[in-house]
Amino acid sequence: MKNPLVALLVGILIGVGGLYFFLPYDPLSLGSGQVDTSSPAAGDGQERASAGDTLRRVKQRGFLQCGVSQGLPGFSNPDERGNWSGIDVDFCRAIAAAIFGDGSKVRFRPLSAKDRFTALQSGEIDILSRNTTWTMSRDTQLGFDFVGVTYYDGQSFMVRKAAGITSTKDLAGGTICTETGTTTELNLADYFRSRGLSYKVLSFEKNDEAIVAYDRGRCDAYTTDASGLYAQRLKLTDPDANMVLSDIISKEPLGPAVRQGDPQWEDIARWTLNALLNAEELGVTSENVDEMLVSDNPRIRRLLGREGAYGEAVGLGPDWAVHAIRAVGNYGEMFERNVGTETPLGIKRGLNALWNEGGVQYAPPVR
């Protein structure tokens, strides 16, 4: 009887001592999506977001909360050292750099397709940069705004080079592998029916199954979004024997989104993207940005904050664009580093080239 009693007493003593040491600690605030509760405005919760609110909270917290995917090659994927990389990830780093002058002051919150919108609405993240297609219903009904297009995606087809298929017309009568229950299946039906072409579809629950079926020759083509096709191609036994058709049968503009009701925050996100695009157009890169600071070109001087007060207009410092470009480079660098032809994905610029180089990436000027 004596021994357990002593044990219990010691246990309680240690427990109380432990509790005392841990008392100031609040497990509710330990996570990722929280604002500092000591701030007076954090609890009033009347307005979901008001002008300047988000920037103030981000600055107070000391880092940006960015919602990304749970792993999409080239857009947001963790590498073997646990660092996130990808276009969506780099865009968040650019915003963090524009605000703090330091591209590392950002935390990534991996979100599933289902909980991404809730996370943005509830304020767990400041910006959703997660290969989300900009559609009217999402823009108007879900309570947030898209700030631009970081990647023009669209549904396309992967075929075997040896099959001699060069456009979607050659696919008539063929068998096409895809995933069930996605819009890709719907787009496929729309496209072929409106052109009066016959086709057979072979649907799979998971894209891994679909790509294996394609690899084993059970179908003539595999269809999903073009960016996904390049990623899936790496899983084939001989990637180089396959190619992605240049035909695009649906519009999937992928862009970052922010909560509605904070125009200043929206401007910061929109103009950070525009600054990266303008930087490419003006030839400003992460390497030459410091030399460009003394450039005579008025467009470069305005972009880099040498003339005018464009950064101050959105609540940032004059060097906002310089920091963003230094952190991730211009849009072209960002593209080439994550998905470009030098990466395993090997995606060509295509639609995502600048407007004056045959693409549709067109940013309003900083003026």
Place this chain on the structure above:
Amino acid sequence: MAMEDVTGRPPPKNAMPISPIGWARRNLFSSVGNTILTLLSLYLLWLLVPPFVDFTIFSAVWTGTTREACLVPDAGACWPFVWANIDQFIYGRYPPSEIWRVNLTFALGAAVIIPMLIPGLPARKLNLVFLLVVYPLVALVLLAGDRPGLPPVPTSEWGGLLVTLVVAITGIVASLPLGVLLALGRRSDMPAIRMLSIIFIEFWRGVPLVTVLFMASVMLPLFLPEGFSPDNLLRCLVGVALFSSAYMAEVVRGGLQAIPAGQYEAARAVGLTYWQAMMQVVLPQALRHVIPGIVNTFIGLFKDTTLVLIVGLFDLLGQVRAQLSDPNWTVPQGALTGYIFAALVFWAFCFGMSQYSNFMERRLDTSRER
């Protein structure tokens, strides 16, 4: 299989040595039906085992530092992918400079749990108190930080085996006491407590774990004021603990029902209080009867931890899938390799639990009682 030792003499082992052919004839080919089944099983094994062994061992790529190493024709499993990402699989995105804290937590946990599992060591009660009271707090501070000298690591950066173990161990440690209380409550004479226990158990048993986690992660933030939401991992832990305690309650109740009412009545008759009677007479017998059921629940819970992926947490399996999206490591056989690795880890833990339960059963000798 073994003969019952009734007389106290050792069974006559190898009295007449049986040749392998004789053994096979007696056990595998004793009738036409058995022969067909044996041949069919052998054929299935032939279909499955050689390709698996070949894929995982003989044609597997064992060394390399980039994906190109695995791009040889007819290559099997791409183990370099696992070696390169092993830190991610164990710690998730936990900052590399802070990984010692996770290791320390693992080591402390092993130092507390292993002596608990070895019968006959002293100070097991003290150990139990330490495990239930002190260790969770120490682990929380070590892992989450935000103390002098320990920079904070938000739970969104935890991942891999760390998350699997945190969720599973919290669920296991919380569900047993909660389950016992609920089981006692359900058999209580007091109507209010009985009703509450029944409602609680039937509610949590009636909803799938996926729904619980999904509610906790997607619906809860919408009800709470903006900017205030309990930590994602914490939400999961609470959900998993409540969910598994309901299952545990039913397992324990099964054990309680196997104990004749006379045991409890006799305990009361010699003057023990309700709690004394339960703790010292009824529960020790009841729990002993349901060890397989309890371990079954634990194993189920351990594997259910993979569901936390849907709320944005990466457990071991989720982390494997996330790393598969790294284009620098995307290879044709990558997914299969990753899944085999995850399966091996899960199997090791579950098999360990199951073996320990067998050992405890033999030691407590429940099978001999009747």
